[in-house]
Amino acid sequence: MANKILLEVVTPTRLVVSEEVDLATVPGDAGVFGVMANHTPLLSTLKIGEMRYTVDGKSTRMALSSGFCEISKNRMTVLAEAAEFSTDIDVDRALRAKERAERRLQEAQTQREKIDVARAQAAFARAMTRLKVAGHNT
């Protein structure tokens, strides 16, 4: 068996990646972890964050938003509500989303209005991940 693991990234709209990879690093709930060939069967939820995978020394970055990943039989399936390559990210939109989330978080602190803090934090995390993966300096 080759020293690779089949990585599949699936979103509600399409199969984003289906490739044999040497190493995949995903943002697990309990911390970032890397997966290589013949990994033990695992099921883990994923946080909003950056995912990387390496094929023949060439590494690719993606922005993930909440999902989970399953590993069995040398096959790794990542299910995410959204997964984007760095080139697909709309930096302007992410910047706007970041500002909006920041504003909401601030408002939540000052005026104790009915603002969904968890949602604003998630939006903030998504925006930051996208900016980071797109290589934008914040």
Added chain:
Amino acid sequence: MAALKDIKNKIVGVKKTQQITKAMNMVAAAKLRGAQSRMEDFRPYASKFAAVMGQLAGTANPSTFPLMAVRPVKTVLVVPITADRGLCGSFNTNILNAAERFAKAQIAEGRNVKMACIGKKAVNYFKSRGFEVVYRLADVMGNVQMFNARAAGQEFTRLFLEGQVDEVQLLYGRFVNVVTQKPTFKKVLPISSEGLGDADAAASNSAYTYEPEPEAILNNLMPMYINVQIFHAMLETAASEQAARMTSMDNATRACKDIISSLTLTYNKARQGAITKELMDIVGGAEALKG
């Protein structure tokens, strides 16, 4: 002669209508292809999600989860999902009627009903029907996005957890095939273990490492599972809408054709009648001169 011209005008008018319905039919056909392929693209995600949920539900004890809590049903949240636009036959009407009937039946059984409308037609219909509408989402059916479903899902989950509703029923247009779309109910909350439980799968998967604990994963995934179901219902409704429009526009085009042919017949008859009458006049005049 005026009658002749009237008929002619009518024919021209119907022909124009026919052109429009024909164009709408073709547009709907193209959009249907898009909607169907989106449904197909979603399938791997949905089936994987369901498989993992089933696996987990087998490992963990489902009764401890607040989203699976079966309470005596005092309030039902009915969620009709319709298209944003009309001109698709009885598609929207069927869903709305079914929703209203269901709501009235619930009230007759002494339950409260709240409404959450997805799709402009549903929003407008239930504006003034005396139901309490707690959630509205319009202008999304043309391009169904996951974040729309997520927003709706989060709201329904909140209402359920706060005890404002004890059951959530989706009502959407299920896409059976291109000619059949069926208003269909689907209970999304509380999450029933029947839809998930797959003890066999769980037994064979005891070798898994779970991170975090299976219970915690389930807690994470359940709200997403609701989003997935809502998203799926919206996708089906969007495809059904286009299919219904395609069929009804096809019918309309055919009806136009029938009208045109019957009008043409009337027109020709009238024209012939006029010619005959003119000839009679001429012949009559000639005879009179001879006489």
